[in-house]
Amino acid sequence: MLYKTDIAVLGGGAAGLCAAVQMKQLNPRFSVTVFEQLDRVGKKLSTTGNGRCNITNNDLSPARFHGKDPKFSQPLLQKYGGKETADFFESIGILFQFDETGRGYPASLQASSVVDALRFSAEENGVRLKTGCRVENLIPQSGGFVLTLPDEKCFARAVLVTTGLYSGGDKVGSDGKMFRFFKQMGYPTEPVTPAIVQLKTPPESVRALKGVKINGRATLLRNGKALRTESGEILFCDYGLSGPPILQLARPVEREKGNYSIELDLLPAYSEQEIRAILQNRVKQLGNRPAGEFFTGLLQKRVGQVLIKSVGVSFDSPSSCLDRAKLDRLCEWIKSWQFTVTGTTGFLHSQVTAGGLSTESFDANTLASKRHQGLFAAGEILDVDGDCGGFNLQWAWSSGLAAAEAVIRYLEGTVC
Numbered sequence: 001m002l003y004k005t006d007i008a009v010l011g012g013g014a015a016g017l018c019a020a021v022q023m024k025q026l027n028p029r030f031s032v033t034v035f036e037q038l039d040r041v042g043k044k045l046s047t048t049g050n051g052r053c054n055i056t057n058n059d060l061s062p063a064r065f066h067g068k069d070p071k072f073s074q075p076l077l078q079k080y081g082g083k084e085t086a087d088f089f090e091s092i093g094i095l096f097q098f099d100e101t102g103r104g105y106p107a108s109l110q111a112s113s114v115v116d117a118l119r120f121s122a123e124e125n126g127v128r129l130k131t132g133c134r135v136e137n138l139i140p141q142s143g144g145f146v147l148t149l150p151d152e153k154c155f156a157r158a159v160l161v162t163t164g165l166y167s168g169g170d171k172v173g174s175d176g177k178m179f180r181f182f183k184q185m186g187y188p189t190e191p192v193t194p195a196i197v198q199l200k201t202p203p204e205s206v207r208a209l210k211g212v213k214i215n216g217r218a219t220l221l222r223n224g225k226a227l228r229t230e231s232g233e234i235l236f237c238d239y240g241l242s243g244p245p246i247l248q249l250a251r252p253v254e255r256e257k258g259n260y261s262i263e264l265d266l267l268p269a270y271s272e273q274e275i276r277a278i279l280q281n282r283v284k285q286l287g288n289r290p291a292g293e294f295f296t297g298l299l300q301k302r303v304g305q306v307l308i309k310s311v312g313v314s315f316d317s318p319s320s321c322l323d324r325a326k327l328d329r330l331c332e333w334i335k336s337w338q339f340t341v342t343g344t345t346g347f348l349h350s351q352v353t354a355g356g357l358s359t360e361s362f363d364a365n366t367l368a369s370k371r372h373q374g375l376f377a378a379g380e381i382l383d384v385d386g387d388c389g390g391f392n393l394q395w396a397w398s399s400g401l402a403a404a405e406a407v408i409r410y411l412e413g414t415v416c
């Protein structure tokens, strides 16, 4: 049997769901079907932002978005920017609220409510949601495409591909099969690597600190050269380092060859000179305290003890045995503690995949394929990825809404 639809949306994730709703809002005449391989739509979306969905960010400046052609995303992020996205979500019942760092969340603080609102709106507007329905391939035909589904074929006049890439793994539908299919079809691609991901270090360098959280500053270095610095809560794990600043820094590690390290500043509020004076004072004032307690009240207890151990002083010796040379080393560690980076924890643990379908094959205003008429793509499958902080979902919304408009104009015959 041949199933027919005007528009086939491949993938019921963030970009696909908002695009499908937008298509129906723009022109209800066209039939729209979303094909989702998992048993329900929006599975990954419902896990975002630790279940709260960091849906956007106040600052959508170009520096927050990456890809081989960093300018590619700009026209779409301007056309469907913060205000247009907020208007779209308000139209389906979701209001935004922003925290002091500029991150936007649904007012409910529930990612599931974003999925529900998109799903309800899709159904209310007459979008057909076909779940448990993996699209195996698509073949261009005159006037459209034939899609191979598990039990049938489908003819669609236009196709929007929003099947994502690898981050989060199979459980959230990120198997990358459609990406590989397009690669086989001859679409040029950019190498795919995990971004927004934890960093691995030699286990012995962090083992003693497993579970410790500090508020500090982290700098990523390649071959000794500082690339980027981020501040916030840093977490020591048995495999290495995690926490928002680390996730934010990780992008280049698997992308560009080199020797990577992370340098931590444990007390960014103080200069090295100030720390030196503080430590010298402590030796004078608290010299009788056991060295194991020397940092009590200044650094996280286990961090302080690891530092004391590193200068070869036993915890029960008096702090007065910390001589000038030892204080200099402690001071250096507090301001620039270096950890060798051996890699990332991989796609499964990453929030976004850098790379994807090369943007050179797609129009920067409409996301129409330059290779196949009637084919469009949006979301993470394209070689655009954003920083941690709501930028990847914003790209899904901006690209999904723009592609939806372009598909409708294409079918209406106003754009070829």
Ligand SMILES: Cc1cc2nc3c(=O)[nH]c(=O)nc-3n(C[C@H](O)[C@H](O)[C@H](O)COP(=O)(O)OP(=O)(O)OC[C@H]3O[C@@H](n4cnc5c(N)ncnc54)[C@H](O)[C@@H]3O)c2cc1C
Pocket: 010, 011, 012, 013, 014, 015, 016, 035, 036, 037, 038, 041, 042, 043, 044, 045, 047, 048, 049, 050, 053, 054, 055, 056, 133, 134, 135, 136, 162, 163, 164, 165, 167, 168, 172, 173, 174, 175, 177, 178, 350, 351, 352, 378, 379, 380, 381, 389, 390, 391, 392, 393, 394, 396
């Ligand atoms: C744990 C986690 C937390 C995150 N938190 C945030 C956050 O707070 N803020 C933020 O901005 N970003 C966040 N991200 C990133 C963000 O979720 C993604 O960038 C975004 O979902 C990408 O949208 P998409 O529509 O392109 O792809 P997806 O949302 O991945 O959707 C793709 C869909 O296509 C389906 N599919 C794939 N292949 C087929 C096929 N052949 N046939 C049918 N269906 C198919 C998949 O099952 C999936 O449902 C997070 C990611 C993860 C993994």
